[in-house]
Amino acid sequence: MKTLRIYGPSGAALPFDLRDILQRLAPRSLGASWKVSAVDGGYQWFDATGPGGDVLETWAQSGSMVEGRQLAAAAQDVLQVIWGEFTGFLPGAPDRPWIIVRAIDSTFYEITTDDETVLQRVETGFQGVRRSDAPWKPAG
Numbered sequence: 001m002k003t004l005r006i007y008g009p010s011g012a013a014l015p016f017d018l019r020d021i022l023q024r025l026a027p028r029s030l031g032a033s034w035k036v037s038a039v040d041g042g043y044q045w046f047d048a049t050g051p052g053g054d055v056l057e058t059w060a061q062s063g064s065m066v067e068g069r070q071l072a073a074a075a076q077d078v079l080q081v082i083w084g085e086f087t088g089f090l091p092g093a094p095d096r097p098w099i100i101v102r103a104i105d106s107t108f109y110e111i112t113t114d115d116e117t118v119l120q121r122v123e124t125g126f127q128g129v130r131r132s133d134a135p136w137k138p139a140g
Contacts, residue, residue, distance in 0.1 A: 001100075001113060002114065002131070003111065003133075003134060004111045004112075004122050004129055004130070004131060005108045005111075005130050005131075005132050006021075006109045006111070006129050007107070007128035007130065008108075008128060014107075014108075016126060017075070017080060017081060018101070018103065019075035019076050021101055021111070021122075022071065022075055023072070024125045025099070025122075028098075029071075029072065029088065030068040030069050030072055031090070032088040032090055032098060033065045033067060033088070033091075034065065034068060034088050035065055035066075036056055036060045036085075036086055037060050037085045038060055038085065039083050039085045039103075039104065040085075045084075046061075047084070048078050048079075049078065049080050051077045053077075053079065053080075055077070056074055056075075060084065065089075068088070071086070081103040082103060082105065083103055083104070084102070085101070085102045085103075086101040087101075099115065100112040100113070104136050110132070110135060110136055
């Protein structure tokens with residue numbers, strides 16, 4: 001799988017959030033099933049603000065699958081996802097992740113997928129996109 005990281009301007013808040021990524025990947029993101037979870041970095045980190053953030057946190061704690069339209073609706077009410085992992089599964093391959101979207105400490109979003117269309121949409125739809133050799137892991 002290939003990994004892209006999306007950064008915002010230096011010293012400023014990210015000008016995009018989960019809702020923007022899901023919208024950029026529609027309609028496939030809306031038809032996918034999603035698992036919302038904490039980012040594993042030695043500690044389990046999930047943090048999102050706003051009314052939608054509370055919904056996402058409940059889903060992360062329950063470990064249940066959520067339909068893409070539900071995730072997109074909740075993401076509309078999120079002020080910011082600080083830490084979180086969102087794993088999408090397409091209907092034809094429910095046991096194999098199509099995409100993993102990670103919010104890392106309000107610093108960047110990371111997209112990991114083998115889907116070349118997704119990679120292209122992310123690279124052309126956002127500024128500050130960089131390729132990464134591997135998904136994020138905590139230092140030390």
